[in-house]
Amino acid sequence: MALAARTVGATGLGANFFDLPESVLRSRRNSKWNAYGPDILPAFVAEMDFAVAEPIQDAIRRAVAAGDYGYPQYKGGKAEPRVAEAFVARMERRFGWKTDPSLVQVVADLVQGTFAPLLAFSEPGDGVILQVPAYPPFHEAIATTKRELTPLTMRDAGTRHVFDVTELDDRIGPRTRILILCNPQNPTGRVFDHAELSALARLAIERDLIVVADEIHSDLVYDGRKHIPFATLGPEIAARTVTITSATKSFNIPGLRCGVMHFGTPELRQRFANTIPARLLGGCSGLGIDATVAAWTSCDQWLDAVVAHLPAARDRVLEVLRAELPEVRCHAPEGTYLAWLDFRELHLEVPAFQFFHDHARVALSPGENFQPGCAQFARLNFATSMPILDRILGRMVDAAKKRT
Numbered sequence: 252m253a254l255a256a257r258t259v260g261a262t263g264l265g266a267n268f269f270d271l272p273e274s275v276l277r278s279r280r281n282s283k284w285n286a287y288g289p290d291i292l293p294a295f296v297a298e299m300d301f302a303v304a305e306p307i308q309d310a311i312r313r314a315v316a317a318g319d320y321g322y323p324q325y326k327g328g329k330a331e332p333r334v335a336e337a338f339v340a341r342m343e344r345r346f347g348w349k350t351d352p353s354l355v356q357v358v359a360d361l362v363q364g365t366f367a368p369l370l371a372f373s374e375p376g377d378g379v380i381l382q383v384p385a386y387p388p389f390h391e392a393i394a395t396t397k398r399e400l401t402p403l404t405m406r407d408a409g410t411r412h413v414f415d416v417t418e419l420d421d422r423i424g425p426r427t428r429i430l431i432l433c434n435p436q437n438p439t440g441r442v443f444d445h446a447e448l449s450a451l452a453r454l455a456i457e458r459d460l461i462v463v464a465d466e467i468h469s470d471l472v473y474d475g476r477k478h479i480p481f482a483t484l485g486p487e488i489a490a491r492t493v494t495i496t497s498a499t500k501s502f503n504i505p506g507l508r509c510g511v512m513h514f515g516t517p518e519l520r521q522r523f524a525n526t527i528p529a530r531l532l533g534g535c536s537g538l539g540i541d542a543t544v545a546a547w548t549s550c551d552q553w554l555d556a557v558v559a560h561l562p563a564a565r566d567r568v569l570e571v572l573r574a575e576l577p578e579v580r581c582h583a584p585e586g587t588y589l590a591w592l593d594f595r596e597l598h599l600e601v602p603a604f605q606f607f608h609d610h611a612r613v614a615l616s617p618g619e620n621f622q623p624g625c626a627q628f629a630r631l632n633f634a635t636s637m638p639i640l641d642r643i644l645g646r647m648v649d650a651a652k653k654r655t
């Protein structure tokens with residue numbers, strides 16, 4: 252609590268920035284606070300419980316004040332290139348990554364941005380490599396398009412999760428076409444380093460893979476780490492990489508539906524367009540466009556405050572679990588606001604999600620949605636105020652202790 256208040260004060264962003272009361276949060280019409288009953292504390296879907304940055308609010312207010320809800324077209328041209336330009340400027344400023352607005356396809360959401368490359372660059376029955384556990388829509392994209400999952404295990408190496416591409420040697424074949432990379436990784440919170448990304452890059456080149464690099468969490472990395480966009484690993488990699496990202500996670504605007512796909516070369520973009528016409532991808536609303544441009548151009552102070560707060564919340568999770576429930580394994584996420592919890596040592600009789608839902612009145616994300624067989628794991632979203640986080644953790648500790 253004290254820490255949250257200090258951080259807020261330093262940025263001049265307003266007293267309630269991190270500490271929105273539960274009544275305000277419950278009055279929001281979002282998935283996080285409405286999917287479960289009124290006595291459940293939600294820690295599942297990747298939304299943050301913080302007030303949205305003022306420049307985003309101002310952009311939305313301007314549109315609302317003008318009743319400005321037509322097909323978006325700004326003076327001097329279509330609206331969507333504004334998103335592409337904001338993306339290009341931001342990638343250069345933050346990561347030194349030179350991108351090209353003509354290689355950007357603006358999309359309404361990033362799950363669409365995963366399905367579409369699978370359809371464009373592979374056929375039913377082709378193999379798709381995915382690090383597991385994985386964000387559930389990646390599994391869904393592979394299964395519903397009838398591609399074959401080739402899992403690459405994120406192994407618990409004691410202090411963090413790691414992977415070893417040689418595990419794939421016997422399992423990659425001529426029909427393996429795509430690697431879905433999620434960096435920072437959801438749900439383990441890993442921020443992959445240069446050596447890890449290079450191993451994946453070598454694999455992609457040797458096996459002639461297209462890489463879908465989901466970098467939606469790239470603003471949320473901690474402890475001095477730096478996010479490395481996969482496409483910056485070299486021209487050969489850029490030529491086979493579709494990067495997907497948006498402002499929705501970092502700036503907490505997922506309901507506004509706007510994101511980008513960036514193709515490493517015009518040839519890659521053309522190959523994609525040959526199968527997936529841009530029209531099929533729909534368009535974004537003016538509100539989504541305005542909010543994304545505001546987020547990417549004018550909200551760094553807000554983001555800095557969030558990136559200062561989240562590791563403190565993460566450390567609170569680790570501190571409480573280590574002191575009160577040492578049987579629960581959790582490695583400090585290096586990025587994201589998601590913690591991957593291993594409850595196997597609690598020997599629960601039901602899936603961990605069910606146990607904490609029923610006995611703690613806390614809703615986590617069920618582990619089995621991220622990887623079959625992981626029902627004794629769950630993902631916890633710690634992007635909330637310290638008081639609410641403490642109640643979530645307190646309830647979980649009480650429920651687990653009562654049982655043991």
Ligand SMILES: Cc1ncc(COP(=O)(O)O)c(C=O)c1O
Nearest residue numbers: 297360361362386437467499505
């Ligand atoms: C790794 C990852 N990709 C994509 C998404 C979807 O984002 P959106 O719905 O804003 O497009 C999420 C949302 O949590 C995510 O964690």
